[in-house]
Amino acid sequence: MRVLLLLALILLGFGSGPLAAAGTYELLFRSTALTGLKAASDVGEAGQGTLLYDRVITGADAGQAAGSFSVALKVKPDDRATMTLHQGTRSRGLGTYPASVGNPLIMYFLESVLADIAAQSGGSPFYMRNRIKEALLRDAEIVPLTVRYRNRDVAAREVTIRPFLKDKARERMGRFSELALTVTVSEDIPGWYYSLVATVPAVSGGKEAGYSNAITFKTAGEDR
Template identity: 35%
Template sequence: MKHLFAAMLFLASPHVAAAGELTDLIMAPGLFAQAEGQGEILRYAHTRQLPEPAEGAELPGADKGIALPRPIGEGQVVLSRVDDDRLTLSLADQETPDHVVADFPASGPNPILLMFLEDVVRTMTAQTGGSPYYIRNRIRDSLVGSGQGEAQGELMVTRLQPFLDDPNRQRMGDFADLALTIAYDPSQPARLVELVAMTGTGQGGYTERMILEE
């Protein structure tokens, strides 16, 4: 049985359980506990664009012991219910067939959000050489301190910039302007409709996107 241990670190801090308008909705424990039956619950299209490294250059975070991410053109992320108490996450992309990468308790927070956020942490660590613990904590604090977002049709959309006022911005390069966008259905907060992370540097920057497939 496989575990996405790094993503679970988002659960380890008391800040996750702290009152926060956004986290109270989309990261509340047990959002999928009442899902009926077994099998696929949600499916997302997943893409990841990474900055092109200079020829022969080593990424700053190569010594952090974190598996370096790779670009994804046409990926899939599937959340499934295995039994009353357990959920699994499966991934597939242009290089790998569908396979289970992690399992989570059904009583815990949304595994889709946890995986997405940890992908962002892993990518930023690799690209900047920064501490994954520091990056993870800043993103977590940004989530906890956020409001519910703005209404756009039937959805709520929240945009976060975790490092906008960070004292270490000068060390982060393009990731200092990292923006996270979360679109969700307020009537069904487990249904995260779109998750986007981008550095705002166009085709040469970092963009990661997960879009719910109906």
């Protein structure tokens, strides 16, 4: 968890990056993502501040990380946000964060993807983390689209970055150089994030499936 907190501080420290990347940064790290959500109590009350996400990791290379999970995020009355990972009857805490700096889900997503890709490729997680940081300061692919929420279409934006697209070590990374990080955000989705997806294609001509790590908004407390 210390690593996750460190990554959060590093990434959030990019607020002074080039103006060309300001739009991308603001979309991915919305500081007001949790603003206005009714806090959940510690005695079982859900409130709008309880957000649930589905998380699915697939691919032949995913190994022990593969599977279906859920992530619960709760906004507390004292400006704290807690996250818990659930799989079947098992659960574990993912940390406590200041709600005023945004939704920590994206930090958890990036760190888990980084750990998976580093383990699968045998590459340095420090090198990969730096490439992701640099990609956040470059232009991204931003596409307007609509998503379904409460049985209606709502406006959203899909932000995609490819951190190793122009990397000098691209050839040595093989198919992992094709990593794409796609985040779909919307003002109408509680917590800001509709989905966060990392993909790596399968080996060309191979039989093994590519790697995918997807977190998708499921419901807010008020939607139950």
